[in-house]
Each structure stands twice: as C-alpha cells, then as structure tokens.
Amino acid sequence: MFRLICDGEAVTRSALVRRTGMARSTLALRIDALLAHDLVYETATTASTGGRPPSRLAFNQQAGTILVADLGPSHARFVANDLAGTRLAESVDELPISAGSEVVLPRVQRGFEALLVALGQPPQRVRGIGIGVPGAVDFACGVPVAPASMPGWESSIPDWFAERYDAPVIVDNDVNLMAFGEHRAYWRVLEHMLYVKVGSDIGCGIVAGGRIYRGTHGAAGDIGHIRISGHDEALCSCGNVGCLQAVASGRALARALSAQGLAARDAHDVVAHVRAGEPLAMQAVRDAGRHLGEGLAGAVNFFNPSAIVIGGDMADAHQQFIAGLREVIFQRSLPLATTNLQIAPSRIGDSAVAFGAATMVIDRILAPDSIDRAIGADAVSA
Structure with a gap:
C-alpha cells in the first residue's frame, strides 16, 4: 500500500481499496498508522460538497534525513538527503582513511553533526546512514575485510554508529x-551491467x-589484480607482479609519465x-584503456553484460581511455x-558513491518489512 502511494499509482482511499483488495476498515487503520509516523500526508483535492472532503495521499519525503559518508583514500564527502534522495546539505573534509577507524569515525560523526546543525535538525531525525569505503566489505556486518588501503579497520562500522543513532x-x-x-539513475532497464572505477x-x-x-x-569485482601479460616488472601493492592496477591505474600512469619527465603526481x-x-599522456591513457580491455574481455565473455560504465578519475579522459578499451x-x-x-x-x-549509498539506504528503510516494523502495532488490522 505504501509503495502504491509513493509511486503515485493509487493515492486515494477508494483507489487503494481497489488495488489492494483490503477492507476499508483495515485500510483506514494502516493509513492512520502511516499518517501518525509522518510517512505520508493527506491533502484535500477539491472543495467539499458535504461530508468528508475528498483527499489525496502523498509520500512525505521530509519525514526524516539520510546521512551519507563517501570515504576515499584522502578525502571524505558528507551528504544529507531527504527520504526521496534529494540532497539537502554537503561538505568535504581532507581525511586520510589510512589514519584508521579510531581517527576517521569520530571525524565522520563531527561531519554528520555539522550537517544536522546546518539544517536545524536533531539526531532523532536521522532515519538511516550509508557509508562507502575504498575496500572490500563483509556487507552483512559492515566490517572492512583487510583492505590494504585501510589498516586498522577491523571492527564493525555499524556498531560504532549504533551508539549514536x-x-x-x-x-x-x-x-x-x-x-x-x-544503474538506478541511468541504466535501470538493464539487468546486467559492469561499473569500472x-x-x-x-x-x-x-x-x-x-x-x-x-x-x-x-x-567480487576486484579486477585490479587480474594479471596483464608482458608486465612482469610492475610490482603491485598486493605483492604480485603484472596486476592491472599496477599497470593501468591513475597512480601507475602518473608514475610512468613522471619517469618520462612529465610532472604527474596522481x-x-x-x-x-x-x-x-x-x-x-594521451598515448599512455589509450594504452591503459587497452590493458583494461584485456582484463575485461574475459569478463565480457563470462558475464555478458549489456553495458560497461567507466567511472573514477580516469573517466574525465574517457575519449582516449574508452577508445583503447573498446578496441581490445x-x-x-x-x-x-x-x-x-x-x-x-x-x-x-563525483557524486556516484553518495547517491548510491543514499539510494541503497532509502530502499532498505522504505521496504515493506521495514515499514511494517516502523509503524508496529499501529498497523494491526481490525
């Protein structure tokens, strides 16, 4: 019922009765529960001609706030969104993730607090939190899995924030x-897609x-350590040689260009x-695209995606990069x-992590079972 209201498919009581098959008394109880929890609101559609005025139900996207942190190798982006994913406030902090969770998480908390203060909202308004990190994560418990770029991150990130929200x-x-x-923003019609950062x-x-x-x-998706032929001299941070990451990443290209006398740090x-x-630089980037194409060709044969989307810093040089990628x-x-x-x-x-995190959190908290738990006993039918 809530999803029908959110999608605008059924926004009156009579329409909801027809679409759901619920008894009017049961429907009324559930609508009252949603109204009481500010998840929907009701507005008159036309002037009353007697009796109860006709009304429309609508999703209240301002019923709470979603906080998001995009933690990169050297920066953190903090974003506050409403329940429809609309960005309300944003800030950026220079914050090396290698400093460890004991340093980074309190800074994230201060970033969140600053957003709430700027919006004039208390912590109780927070309905969900999303955090992106540059390493593998045990998704079920929110624990980073020994990523090389994140030393000192062995504990549960959700548990840390559970004490505060x-x-x-x-x-x-x-x-x-x-x-x-x-995928949600531009490729939703496709079932299978690869996004390469x-x-x-x-x-x-x-x-x-x-x-x-x-x-x-x-x-899954850790393609940076696929071995590329002919590059046994390229030592990777994982300890192996010839990894795609050690040959075609932005860091590798900057190092190669510097060795040729062209100043490049990153x-x-x-x-x-x-x-x-x-x-x-143009040749180096095109060659990097070819190397990535070598690594991805097997994935294309194996997975057969409908689209490959290139993101990250090198996407800003996409003409040369994608030309080499397509070629191979x-x-x-x-x-x-x-x-x-x-x-x-x-x-x-640059907004991809923050948008994806906010959308993923919203999907969870507005899922039918989450709504049922949120409104609890108020939704019990007659």
Missing part, C-alpha cells in the same frame, strides 16, 4: 555503491539481475595533461557477447 547503517565498497547509483586503484561493481552482486565474502595530473593535448574488448570478446554492448563514461561523476 537509532537508525540502520549500511556500509559497502565504494565501487558497489557507484554501480548501484549509476579507474582512479588511484581499479575496481568493478557488478549489477546482476538488477542487483549488486558481491560474492561470498564481498570480494590521476588528476594525468587527466590534466590529456586535456592539454600532451601526446605522451571487441577484438578479444566473442561476437555474441558484444552484441549491443554499450561502453560509456559515468554520468553521475
């Missing part, structure tokens, strides 16, 4: 949240059957050189696997 907390790998947000590191979010696929322990510098028309994927993948395959840059950009 009476709200569910979702923690996931940042690229999964990017994939979820991009190419920044300092390389990772992949997998959408299978319209849902995020994480694997048994949350490690992926942003690489992209800046590409935009300036620097031939060395269509050369090495089976024709049937590439029929109608779309390869495109991310359209959400």
Whole structure:
C-alpha cells in the first residue's frame, strides 16, 4: 500500500481499496498508522460538497534525513538527503582513511553533526546512514575485510554508529555503491551491467539481475589484480607482479609519465595533461584503456553484460581511455557477447558513491518489512 502511494499509482482511499483488495476498515487503520509516523500526508483535492472532503495521499519525503559518508583514500564527502534522495546539505573534509577507524569515525560523526546543525535538525531525525569505503566489505556486518588501503579497520562500522543513532547503517565498497547509483539513475532497464572505477586503484561493481552482486565474502569485482601479460616488472601493492592496477591505474600512469619527465603526481595530473593535448599522456591513457580491455574481455565473455560504465578519475579522459578499451574488448570478446554492448563514461561523476549509498539506504528503510516494523502495532488490522 505504501509503495502504491509513493509511486503515485493509487493515492486515494477508494483507489487503494481497489488495488489492494483490503477492507476499508483495515485500510483506514494502516493509513492512520502511516499518517501518525509522518510517512505520508493527506491533502484535500477539491472543495467539499458535504461530508468528508475528498483527499489525496502523498509520500512525505521530509519525514526524516539520510546521512551519507563517501570515504576515499584522502578525502571524505558528507551528504544529507531527504527520504526521496534529494540532497539537502554537503561538505568535504581532507581525511586520510589510512589514519584508521579510531581517527576517521569520530571525524565522520563531527561531519554528520555539522550537517544536522546546518539544517536545524536533531539526531532523532536521522532515519538511516550509508557509508562507502575504498575496500572490500563483509556487507552483512559492515566490517572492512583487510583492505590494504585501510589498516586498522577491523571492527564493525555499524556498531560504532549504533551508539549514536537509532537508525540502520549500511556500509559497502565504494565501487558497489557507484554501480548501484549509476544503474538506478541511468541504466535501470538493464539487468546486467559492469561499473569500472579507474582512479588511484581499479575496481568493478557488478549489477546482476538488477542487483549488486558481491560474492561470498564481498570480494567480487576486484579486477585490479587480474594479471596483464608482458608486465612482469610492475610490482603491485598486493605483492604480485603484472596486476592491472599496477599497470593501468591513475597512480601507475602518473608514475610512468613522471619517469618520462612529465610532472604527474596522481590521476588528476594525468587527466590534466590529456586535456592539454600532451601526446605522451594521451598515448599512455589509450594504452591503459587497452590493458583494461584485456582484463575485461574475459569478463565480457563470462558475464555478458549489456553495458560497461567507466567511472573514477580516469573517466574525465574517457575519449582516449574508452577508445583503447573498446578496441581490445571487441577484438578479444566473442561476437555474441558484444552484441549491443554499450561502453560509456559515468554520468553521475563525483557524486556516484553518495547517491548510491543514499539510494541503497532509502530502499532498505522504505521496504515493506521495514515499514511494517516502523509503524508496529499501529498497523494491526481490525
């Protein structure tokens, strides 16, 4: 019933009775419970001609606040949204995740508090929290799984916030949240999609059957450690050699360009050189796209996605990068696997993690079983 109201498919009592088959008395109790919890509101549609005025029911997207933290290797983005995912406030903090959870989580809490103060809202208004981190996560309990970039993050992040907010907390790998947000915003009609983040590191979010696929322990999509032929000299942070991440990531490209005398500290510098028309950088980025294509060709044959979306810092140089990527994927993948395959840059950009996290949290707290728990005994039928 609540979903019918939210989607605008049935917004009057009579329409809800017809769509749900509920008795009017049962329907009235459930609507009263939703009204009491501010999840819906009621407005008159026309002037009354006698008796109870006709009215329409609508989802109250201002009935609570969703807090989101996008924790990157060196920064944190904090966002407050309403229950429809509309952004209400945002801030950015220079915050290295390598400082460990004992340092980072209190800073996240202060970032959340600042957003609530700016909005004039108390902590009790928080309905859910979403947090993205740059490493594998045991999604069921919200614990990072020994990511190299996150030393000192062995405890449950949801448990830490449970002491401060009476709200569910979702923690996931940042690229999964990017994939979820991009799919929901622009590719919802597709069942199967790969979202590849190419920044300092390389990772992949997998959408299978319209849902995020994480694997048994949350490690699905860690394509950065696929071995690329002919690069045995490239030492990866994982201890192996020839990993895609050690050859084609923004960090690897910056290192290679610096060795050729072109100043580049990170992926942003690489992209800046590409935009300036620097031939060395343009060739390096196209070659990186080819290397990624080598790693993804097997995934295309195995998974047969409808689309591959490229996000992360290197997406800003997508013309050269995607040209190299397409060249190798269509050369090495089976024709049937590439029929109608779309390869495109991310359209959400820097907001992908925050949008994906907010949307994932909203889906959870507005799911039918969550609504039933929220309104509790008030919804008991006559």
